[in-house]
Amino acid sequence: MIRRIIQIDEEKCNGCGACAAACHEGAIGMVDGKAKLLRDNYCDGLGDCLPTCPTGAISFVEREAAAYDEKAVQEHMRKQNEQGHLSAAPHKGCPSSRTQRLQHSQEAASPAQTQAVSRLGQWPCQIRLAPVNAPYFDGAKLLIAADCSAYAYARMHEDFIRGKITLIGCPKLDSVDYSEKLTQIIQNNNIQSVTIVRMEVPCCGGLELAAKTALQASGKFIPWQIVTLSVDGRILE
Numbered sequence: 001m002i003r004r005i006i007q008i009d010e011e012k013c014n015g016c017g018a019c020a021a022a023c024h025e026g027a028i029g030m031v032d033g034k035a036k037l038l039r040d041n042y043c044d045g046l047g048d049c050l051p052t053c054p055t056g057a058i059s060f061v062e063r064e065a066a067a068y069d070e071k072a073v074q075e076h077m078r079k080q081n082e083q084g085h086l087s088a089a090p091h092k093g094c095p096s097s098r099t100q101r102l103q104h105s106q107e108a109a110s111p112a113q114t115q116a117v118s119r120l121g122q123w124p125c126q127i128r129l130a131p132v133n134a135p136y137f138d139g140a141k142l143l144i145a146a147d148c149s150a151y152a153y154a155r156m157h158e159d160f161i162r163g164k165i166t167l168i169g170c171p172k173l174d175s176v177d178y179s180e181k182l183t184q185i186i187q188n189n190n191i192q193s194v195t196i197v198r199m200e201v202p203c204c205g206g207l208e209l210a211a212k213t214a215l216q217a218s219g220k221f222i223p224w225q226i227v228t229l230s231v232d233g234r235i236l237e
Contacts, residue, residue: 004045005065010034012057019049019058022131025073030095042076043067049185054128119162127169127178130185137189140165144182144211145197147173152233153197160197160227171206178207182214186222194224200236 008019008028015033026037027042028049035057037043045068050058122136127144143164150156150168167185169178185191198204198212208226215224228236 001065001067001218002062003065003067004060004062006037006044006045007041007059007061008035008037009057009059012055012201016054016129017118018054018131019053020164022052022133024048024051027073039066039139040198041066042073044068044073045189047186049131051132051181051197058181064165071193101187102181116157119157120166122165125166125168127167127174127181128174130167130183132184133188136165137185137191139190139192141193142167142191143195143197144169144207146199146207147179149229151196152199152231153229153235154233156197157222160195164195169207170203172203172209178210179217180215182210183217184215186218192222194222196224198226198228200228222224 006027010212013034015030015035016034017030019029019035020028025042025044027038029038030036042063045060047058047060050060122132141164143160143166144168145156145160145168146170147170149160153159167182171178188195194211194215196208197207201211211224215222226237230236
């Protein structure tokens, strides 16, 4: 039958594994460091994997393909669960895209200790790598921060990252408009608030604009604030 199904461009694929993690049917697997459509009848053609791909390697095509087989998918996923592939086995994609919720001690280091405590609540934290529908977004207070902010501001973890789900990016280095993905994250999840932490440099305006655009495009009324940092680590506003 002719139907809509995904197509993966191997030349564009960077092997991050984000699409395989996002595919609820197990239709995509990592083979020799590249994403592969394992079986046509596992792909439902809905495209949950598309927004997660940071390189745009996945697209829809209309072609001859076996019909989506829900029973086959259920059996496939059942076998994976029994074998521990979903819960115990190592992530087969790039470790940078393995979705994890992180747990840290709620107590800061004692006065006798010099080691600081990380407050990062999830992985991945790069905007381009974070899956749109990651479970950690449910009920999250979202922090959208410039890459440089954690280096410039000494108390970034305690003052901003703690208690939030953190996404970081640099539109100048990534050469990408984050607004579309941020819109999807805000639209598809129960986001409680948004804090944007940017640097005073002009290129950080792209991050601020993307976040504002996403908030507006989402159609949701969510409390938000912008914090601007100086390059020498002071809060300017």
